[in-house]
Amino acid sequence: MLEDKIKDIAIKNGASSTAITGILKSEYSVELETLLNNSPSDLNYLKVNIDKRLDIHKWYPDTKSVLLCSFQYWNSSMDYQGSLLKIKDYPLFFKNNSRKFPRLCRVPTPGGTRLCRAKDIPVKISRYALSRDYHKVIKKKLKTILKELKSVDNKIEGRFFVDTSPVFEKKLSERAGLGWQGKNSLIINREQGSYFFIGGIALSVELKSDKPAINLCADCDLCIKACPTGALKTPGILDANKCISYWTTQSKSEIPLSIKEKLSGNIYGCDICQEVCPYNKKITIDINKDFLAGN
Secondary structure (H helix, E strand, O other): OHHHHHHHHHHHOOOOEEEEEOOOEOOOOHHHHHHHHHOOHHHHHHHOOHHHHHEHHHOOOOOOEEEEEEEEOOOOOOOHHHHHHOOOOHHHHHHHOOOOOOOOOEEEEOOEEEEOOOOOOOOEEOHHHHOOOHHHHHHHHHHHHHHHHHHHOOOOOEEEEOOOOOOOHHHHHHHHOOOEEOOOOOEEEOOOEOOEEEEEEEEOOOOOOOOOOOOOOOOOOHHHHHOOOOOOOEOOEOOHHHOHHHHHHOOOOOOOHHHHOOOOOEEEOOOHHHHOOHHHOOOOOOOOHHHOOOO
């Protein structure tokens, strides 16, 4: 079957899991309205190209199916504290990973401030940021996958995307069965937890859809209770105005005191809502070398 060939090619080229959906349109929902109305100004890009986000045909007119791919970047055998301790030069670390140096990583001096060094402060960096910028890595992998798909069937054309494209990758992932959108707003997979990136390819061929994911969060609300700033007050909807990850990686504004007081050492991103998730406790999925901490 063509579907199996497509998935095999994706796995061969670095995807951890794959799923396909032909359900391409989204409805304007309360969730979307809340997201758009409550988003801080630095996230105004989310309000652009709404028509494309709701209907992938507006982004790629020839779309008949979408291949969703997960790319695992963390599992339970990896040592988080050990990975942090290996960082000896913060400025060089962020530069090598193509990330902006966090403004929180500064210490006072008699003449003002200086960039902090590893020995200065115990810090926390989100697990996804311990390896190089995933956008470039995933785009390269998806480009290779699409090229190979075309060699298998010359009728196949497509356009690939990551989370910077105007595509609702989370909704498509749920429909394809890649995972369900948890109460922490992230896509969760029973075997993979939520420590994975998502990319996909809009394809010009009609394929059999996989079964949509079933939400297995049930009555668990550990992530909601664990969030120190209350950013997950509404299950499944992240309030970026209260999110530590937003304030430490995306915002250009001064971090409010109410957020600073609850950072708990997080200088770049935050994994608190993922750390408490039961599905992140026993992940055995292998990590592609491109996403290993330190690479």
